[in-house]
Amino acid sequence: MGVTDDIADELAQQALALEAKTGDEGITVKVSEILGASSQTTQEAFLTSVRVRRAEERARTYLAGLAQKADGSENAR
Numbered sequence: 001m002g003v004t005d006d007i008a009d010e011l012a013q014q015a016l017a018l019e020a021k022t023g024d025e026g027i028t029v030k031v032s033e034i035l036g037a038s039s040q041t042t043q044e045a046f047l048t049s050v051r052v053r054r055a056e057e058r059a060r061t062y063l064a065g066l067a068q069k070a071d072g073s074e075n076a077r
Helices: 003-021 026-040 040-077
Strands: none
Touching: 003 026, 003 040, 026 040
16 A cells, blocks of 8 residues: 555544444544645545545444354354
C-alpha cells in the first residue's frame, strides 16, 4: 500500500477500536469529516478501510457461527 492507504488504514483501525470500546458510532464519521477537510483522497481511503474491516468482521462472525453449528451437529451424532 501507499502512504495514504497505510495512514488511512491505521486511522480506521484506531477509530473502529474506539467505537467498539466506547459504543460511540460517530467516531468514524468525525474522523472522516476531519480528513475530508484537508484531503479527500485520505478520507476516501479511510472510509474504504472502515467498510472493508466492518465487512471482514461480519463475515468472520458468520463463518464462526457456521463452524460452531457444524461442530455441534458433529457432536450430536
